[in-house]
Amino acid sequence: MAAPPYTRGLHEVGDGVFAWLQPDGSWGWSNAGLVVDGEASLLVDTLYDLRTTGEMLDAMRRATPAAATIDTLVNTHANGDHCWGNQLVRDARIVASRACAEEMLELPPALLADLVAAPPEGPTGELLQRMFGAFDFRGIELVPPTETFEGELTLRVGDREVRLLEVGPAHTRGDVVVHLPADGVVFTGDILFNGGHPIVWAGPVDNWVAACDRIVELAPDTVVPGHGAVCTTDEVARLRDYLRFVQREAGARAEAGMSPLDAARDIDLGEYEDLGERERFVANVVAVYRDLGHDVAADPPSLLAQMAAYGAG
Template identity: 55%
Template sequence: MRMAEGLNNLGNGAWAWLAHSNSWGWSNAGLIADGEESLLVDTLYDLRLTSEMLKRMRAAEPLANNIDTLVNTHANGDHCHGNELVSGAQIIASTASAAEMAELPPEAMAAIVEAAADMGAVGQYFLACFGQFRFDDICHTPPNRTFEGELALQVGDKPVQLIEVGPAHTRGDVLVYSPRDRTVFTGDILFIEGTPVMWQGPVANWIKACQLIEAMDVEHIVPGHGPLTDKAGVSKVRHYLEYVRDEARQRYDSGMGAFEAARDIELSEYSSWSDPERIAVNVDSLYREFSGEQTMTDIFELFARMASLAGFEEPTQPSD
């Protein structure tokens, strides 16, 4: 059953918050409640969005008025920029995610958005992706508890398992699994009806994470972006990763450059997914993996490649 945007009751004290879009910055979140305790899975990209989500949760679930625990599934700001609004909660993330969060704090995003108008095509693309969010009033609020591997939590009488599956999408991706609710919140291990973006890799870790979800006894699978899904949806994400890996490998072995390969790969059945230009990042990460290169490509170069694939072009200079 396809659920509506906003707050959805999964039953038994489990809730899913679904964004209206699966594109850049429009992320999902979740809530697990039982007894006298509650756990929030992720906050949203800015304070306005997070405040609206919390308001809706608190109206529907009284235990959300005093959230005991917040889990950030990974370091991207659309899953943690609203942390300051969950005052008093224990904020948990993987050790790798906590370190990564400090590298692009909200004030840095605010500065980039402010400068984007003078950055040509890449700036226009960046504004199209992120210009609707407000970053200048956010106080960076990092996790105050970290872990590596797995962490067992309790929410009332419900066991909740945190399972680190990164590096994959980012350096420290975490699944939040509530067996009693037969529910898993996947963070950005799953983009449903949207193109995954592999900032980190290796791709094998991401594929393994999909296989782990496929093996779980779950009824509700809440992705980081897009509608609720089932195991068939998880398989589609895994197949995309396998397809792009294999296509990129062929082109790498033939000597083709990463951006040329990204332009050359036929997306076929995946072309209808939102943000297909993310293949530029995915192929670049795969090429790093194939070559053993440790240095990541400059983020503005990656956005320039995506801007080009998305049809954003540098403005023409007027002739004399």
């Protein structure tokens, strides 16, 4: 099946397999998925807030009767833009990796709601506004997985086989990709950002490279990224090359004693110049430093400050 246009809404990418797309795929504008067979249904990820998730579920119900009740929800990872709508399908069986389930409880949505209501002055405040300003985090209740696994888990949706492959820690601590072998479709979660810089929250970067290789080896026809347009494994291979590029360029500058911020500013992005969310590049440089054993500030507030500084020029 040809890749659907990158427009907001529900797109069929296989027989009974749908992608919910949210252009432009920048901070918080994540994709989700729906797999149905007969009356059975499986949702891949909820969205960042109750409004966006509610609109998605309404559209799914209009498109297919099987979505009237979501039987199973898979959260690909712990970032809020993939699980903060869980309460709208709270009766579902909710499946995630154990590491994802643990990480999910660490950031209370109310904290972000407060941050958005009273952002700090300056570049960090402007970045926070860009990251979160379009969303409404009030009233969000964390609804954690009801079932966790490590490694691999095979689920059934009607007669259809759905394979969950844990590939983290990479983007986050518990990343999972969702593979539909008979349909040639992979939902990557945020192992793939298509059109924007990825961001390494957890790492190591080598694990993320291995995750890309694993997806390419699955040889799906259709790849639904966590953000951006539906694509093929070409984009997965491109992301792997990007990660190797950051490792190479940042690694050399770490050895030369530069700070991560100076290193990021010094690196010519070359073919990656066109990617969105450029500020994430410095976070990825930090991740490489950390992987190499350098003592660098890599907690979320420090990463935000460095991203704001790098993004501001």
